[in-house]
Amino acid sequence: MLRDDLPLPMRRDCLIRYFKCLCMIEPLFPMTTSPNPPIFVWYNAFNPHQDSSQHNIHLEKASVLFNLxxxxxxxxxxxDLTTLQGQRIAINALHDAAYWFLILTHEAEKASATIDLTISCAQILR
Structure with a gap:
């Protein structure tokens, strides 16, 4: 999903599309009653050969929001902050980051499966 060979804006756009897909499928898979809930695989950032899986769509959405x-x-x-255009892009990117971190605080209320995604930890990012 997060290919290192793509420029940052394209990688961000891929994550935005993935987040929209997660939002669309969320009502279709009630996690508590679904016999075959979707499985989300996470890879260890330090050792990519290690992975883990989980069924919590809110945790998956929260991780996508954090990455956004x-x-x-x-x-x-x-x-490039020496140019006016670079400054504008940087300001817009920081506003964008603040927006995603704000949405993360709302999703953290539903996820709350790990200590690092508690509401108080998510609010620190804003």
Whole structure:
């Protein structure tokens, strides 16, 4: 999903499309009653050969929102701040990151499966 060979804006756009897909399928798979809920696989960032899986769509959405906020911050940091255009892009990217982190605080209320996605930890990011 997150290919390193794509530019940051394209990687961000892929995550936005994935987040929209998660929002669309969420009502179709009630996680508590579905006999075959979707499985979300996560890979270890430090050791990509290790992975884990889980069925919590809210946790998956929260992780996507966190990554979207991180991409916004990364895009802002990669801008050329010596030009007016670079400054505008950086400001827009930081506004975008703040938006995704705000949405993350709402999703964290539903996810709350891990200590790092509690509401208080998500609010620190805003």
């Amino acid at each position: 906020g991180a991409f916004g911050s990364h895009i802002a940091l990669s801008c």
